[in-house]
Amino acid sequence: MSQPLRDDDSDLMKEVISLCKQRGFVFPSSEIYGGLKSCYDYGPLGVELKRNIMNEWWRAMVHQREDIVGLDASIIMHPRVWEASGHLAGFADPLVDCLISKERFRADNAPRPAVGDALPLSCSDKAQAKAYQAAIAEKYGIELRREGRILHGLKVIDETTVGFFPDGSEEAKTEFPFRGYVSPTLGCPFLSDERMFNLMFRSSLGSIDPLDEMARALDGKALAAAEIRGILEQKMRETAIYLRPETAQAMFVQFANILQAMALKIPFGIAQMGKSFRNEITVEHYTFRSCEFEQMEMEYFVEPGKQKEALEYWKQERLDWYLRYAKEKSKFRLRRHEAQELAHYADDCYDIEYEYPWGWGELEGVASRTDYDLRKHSEHSGVRLTYFDQDAIDPETGKKGRHYFPYVIEPAAGATRTTLMYLLDAFEYDSPRPDAQGREKRRRVLKLHPRLAPYKVAVLPLVKRDGMPEQAREIVQEFFRSGVHAKYDEQHQIGKRYSRHDEVGTPYCLTVDGQTLEDRTVTIRYRDTTEQERIKIDEALHVVKKRLEEA
RNA sequence: GCGGGUGUAGCUUAGUGGUAAAGCCCCAGCCUUCCAAGCUGGUCACGAGGGUUCGAUUCCCUCCACCCGCUCCA
Numbered sequence: 001m002s003q004p005l006r007d008d009d010s011d012l013m014k015e016v017i018s019l020c021k022q023r024g025f026v027f028p029s030s031e032i033y034g035g036l037k038s039c040y041d042y043g044p045l046g047v048e049l050k051r052n053i054m055n056e057w058w059r060a061m062v063h064q065r066e067d068i069v070g071l072d073a074s075i076i077m078h079p080r081v082w083e084a085s086g087h088l089a090g091f092a093d094p095l096v097d098c099l100i101s102k103e104r105f106r107a108d109n110a111p112r113p114a115v116g117d118a119l120p121l122s123c124s125d126k127a128q129a130k131a132y133q134a135a136i137a138e139k140y141g142i143e144l145r146r147e148g149r150i151l152h153g154l155k156v157i158d159e160t161t162v163g164f165f166p167d168g169s170e171e172a173k174t175e176f177p178f179r180g181y182v183s184p185t186l187g188c189p190f191l192s193d194e195r196m197f198n199l200m201f202r203s204s205l206g207s208i209d210p211l212d213e214m215a216r217a218l219d220g221k222a223l224a225a226a227e228i229r230g231i232l233e234q235k236m237r238e239t240a241i242y243l244r245p246e247t248a249q250a251m252f253v254q255f256a257n258i259l260q261a262m263a264l265k266i267p268f269g270i271a272q273m274g275k276s277f278r279n280e281i282t283v284e285h286y287t288f289r290s291c292e293f294e295q296m297e298m299e300y301f302v303e304p305g306k307q308k309e310a311l312e313y314w315k316q317e318r319l320d321w322y323l324r325y326a327k328e329k330s331k332f333r334l335r336r337h338e339a340q341e342l343a344h345y346a347d348d349c350y351d352i353e354y355e356y357p358w359g360w361g362e363l364e365g366v367a368s369r370t371d372y373d374l375r376k377h378s379e380h381s382g383v384r385l386t387y388f389d390q391d392a393i394d395p396e397t398g399k400k401g402r403h404y405f406p407y408v409i410e411p412a413a414g415a416t417r418t419t420l421m422y423l424l425d426a427f428e429y430d431s432p433r434p435d436a437q438g439r440e441k442r443r444r445v446l447k448l449h450p451r452l453a454p455y456k457v458a459v460l461p462l463v464k465r466d467g468m469p470e471q472a473r474e475i476v477q478e479f480f481r482s483g484v485h486a487k488y489d490e491q492h493q494i495g496k497r498y499s500r501h502d503e504v505g506t507p508y509c510l511t512v513d514g515q516t517l518e519d520r521t522v523t524i525r526y527r528d529t530t531e532q533e534r535i536k537i538d539e540a541l542h543v544v545k546k547r548l549e550e551a
Numbered sequence: 552g553c554g555g556g557u558g559u560a561g562c563u564u565a566g567u568g569g570u571a572a573a574g575c576c577c578c579a580g581c582c583u584u585c586c587a588a589g590c591u592g593g594u595c596a597c598g599a600g601g602g603u604u605c606g607a608u609u610c611c612c613u614c615c616a617c618c619c620g621c622u623c624c625a
Contacts, residue, residue: 013618022562022576028616034598035616095552095622102553103621185621192552199623246625281552281623288625295625351624362624414625441587462584491578495586502586514584523585530586 012357016427017286019444023504025049025423026287038283038290042419045504048454048485050294050419053325054273056451057296057413060321061271068269068298069262073250075275076205076241084380085249085373086344087200088242095281097192098183099139100132104281107194110181119154119162121186132186140164140190142174154189162189201277201291204239213238243277248410251299252373255385266387266406267310269300273415285358287420294415299369301406303392307368308348310409315350315366318411322352322363322418325449327425331355332363345372352413354421363421364413371405378405422452426505446505447528450551455487455506457544460497462513464490472512475522478541484548502527507551508544 020026025046029039042050062070082088094107100121113119121144123129129149136151137143142164144151155172157163159180163172182189204210214235218228244250251258251270258270273296283289302310315334323329337349348368353360378385385405392402423446430443450456459476461468469490479486487506489497494511501509509525515534516522522540523532535543 017617018562031616033615037616097553101621104552105622276625278623278625282621284618284623286617289623293625297625358619365625412625417625443586460585464583466584468584493583493586493588495588498586500587511585525585532585 012424012427013286016423019427019446019503020046020423025504038280039292040287040290045454046419049422049448049452050415052452052454053418053422054294054296054415056325057321057415058271058273061269061296061298067267068271068300069258069264071251071254071258071270071272072274073247073254073272075244075277077244077250077253079237079241080380081249081253081377082200082242082245084376085252086376087245087249094194096179096183096194098186098188099190099192100135100188101183101186103183103185105184107179107181110184111187112181113156115156115158117156118152119156119182119187119189121151121154121188123149123151123186125149136190140174140176199278199280200245201243201279202236202240203243204236205241206239208239210235210239245278246276246412247272247274247295247297248299248412249373251297252377252385252408255301255374255377256383259387266389267300267302267306269298271296271298273297285356285361287416288356288361290416293417296413296415296418298411300409300411301387302409303389304371304404304407307370307407307409310407311348311350311366311368314409314411315352318364318366318413319352322354322421325422325452327428327447331425333360335360343367345369356421356424361417362414363417364411366409366411369408369410371407373408374405422448443499443502443530445502445527448505448507450507450548453505453507454485455501455504456484456548457486457508457510458497458501458506459486459488459510460494460512461490462494462511466514467517468512471516472510475510475512475537475540479544482541482545484541484544498525498530508547510540510544 017026020043021028023045024043027041027043028035029041030036058070062068079088095104096107096110097104121129121132123132126149129146129151133144133146133151142153143166144153144164145167146152153164153166154162155165156178157172157175158178160178162176162178164174164176165171166173176189178189179191179194183191214232217231217235223231251272254270258264274294275292276295277292280289280291283291287293300310300314319332319334322332326332331354333353333355335351335353337346337351342349346367347370350366351362352364352366354363374385377383386403387406389402389404391400392404393400394402426446426448428445428447430445432440432442446453457479459472459479461472472490473488476486476488487501489501491497492500498509505527507527509527511523511525511532513523516537520537521534522537524535524540524543525532
């Protein structure tokens with residue numbers, strides 16, 4: 001029986017991060033220069049794992065069905081793509097810091113008290129209330145009345161003014177500018193300026209440095225900061241391009257080409273995997289949230305009205321896909337978005353979530369995107385991005401033949417997240433058991449699904465003599481030729497080699513021993529049970545392939 | 552970005568105002584015929600930059616990175 005790591009999962013992340021670095025799965029990016037925030041590199045084993053995961057996705061989404069085709073679009077697209085999609089405007093969130101409590105929040109989601117409302121500041125406890133009371137007195141010269149953990153005295157006068165009303169007073173003693181909202185936790189109107197955090201990476205296309213243009217535009221002018229910003233923004237825009245914040249848009253932008261080239265009939269899908277980039281406000285949890293990440297997205301186009309059943313289908317299909325390779329099935333769930341949680345383009349959405357060591361977090365969003373994207377791109381480009389269905393009845397004319405914007409169901413998965421998730425899922429310490437010397441040892445093993453494992457098979461001479469290495473090399477060559485990723489290993493004693501392969505998740509070990517030289521048989525050892533069987537050399541490749549196929 | 556914590560070898564840890572110890576790993580050799588054995592030898596570290604000091608890994612400052620919250624969402 002396996003047991004969870006220690007008492008809880010709190011050290012699981014540490015263990016996995018450490019293993020990843022030790023055994024070549026994931027390294028901090030640019031580490032010799034001190035690392036770079038949230039950037040990680042996939043090492044020799046990590047790249048295999050991530051690739052295997054992405055290949056499995058591609059296989060399930062594209063190769064194993066007839067209604068989905070692939071795309072590999074340029075990461076840099078026309079800037080107008082992002083105007084049309086709403087990312088240029090909508091992807092910039094106005095963020096504000098509360099000057100008293102220091103909490104950071106989105107201005108558009110903050111509570112908006114009405115004119116005439118009192119603004120009690122609710123602190124977490126008495127001590128905090130006292131501290132905030134003092135801070136406000138010092139900064140703004142007003143003495144709020146404290147009642148337990150609440151501070152009283154502020155009131156909204158009109159849309160742009162709050163006042164300090166000492167006890168019993170009808171007249172505001174002091175007035176302050178009011179933004180129309182307060183900080184969510186404290187309820188405080190003393191706020192920093194709104195700052196836009198554009199989540200897209202901006203660069204410029206073209207070999208001419210836009211800085212020269214900017215310098216010329218500003219030369220000799222005495223301007224205020226806002227005016228300078230306006231000019232710079234203008235000059236920047238002329239050559240600005242953006243790194244895509246999602247792979248999805250290319251599939252809408254290429255909708256007409258793909259439809260035409262492939263003669264597709266609705267319902268059909270377009271799938272794409274690749275890098276995306278977002279200037280996250282905060283990065284966290286190792287590779288879980290980073291500015292550069294990899295996605296596996298598919299846009300599934302359906303007739304308007306059929307989106308609900310397609311959503312039902314895809315949310316289940318995608319959950320099943322994760323479960324197919326997972327060890328702990330109970331750590332997955334579907335969670336439907338609340339109405340106010342939905343993005344502006346969505347009419348419904350499910351998240352596929354995994355219970356990470358820090359709690360439930362998203363792996364994939366399966367969103368019902370309506371016809372928003374195709375409609376927008378059609379408006380902005382002037383190109384008709386509708387589908388003509390000759391059998392459908394046009395609801396307006398009642399006749400056969402209908403042009404419409406297809407509705408879209410989008411399963412959007414995080415490939416980097418999925419990679420982290422399967423590492424966490426596979427990581428395990430076996431129960432302690434005595435080793436050959438009778439000492440208690442716990443086996444550290446990555447119980448990755450065989451098709452995800454970096455090495456499929458290790459080929460090992462039992463000892464480094466008597467022709468065993470030669471025989472083993474012959475066997476491993478056969479695997480190389482057939483494209484099954486194999487590893488020849490002759491260092492250290494056999495037990496150590498087994499456990500090293502357990503640690504990186506190699507599901508099968510083939511061992512050449514004395515008997516091999518007599519009857520051309522080898523032992524095959526299974527990672528999860530450590531049990532062994534004897535098989536013929538000539539069957540080894542077939543046996544491994546079959547196991548991989550059936551796993 | 553703000554608040555709190557952390558930073559010594561590939562990994563896990565010890566330690567000191569006089570340039571550092573161990574276990575595991577790794578490398579070479581001996582030994583070894585199935586689950587991290589043993590023996591011998593070896594490589595490798597005080598996150599970066601300033602300051603205080605005769606002297607800093609240790610004290611101070613700044614930066615960088617990581618972890619935990621606020622926020623985000625693939």
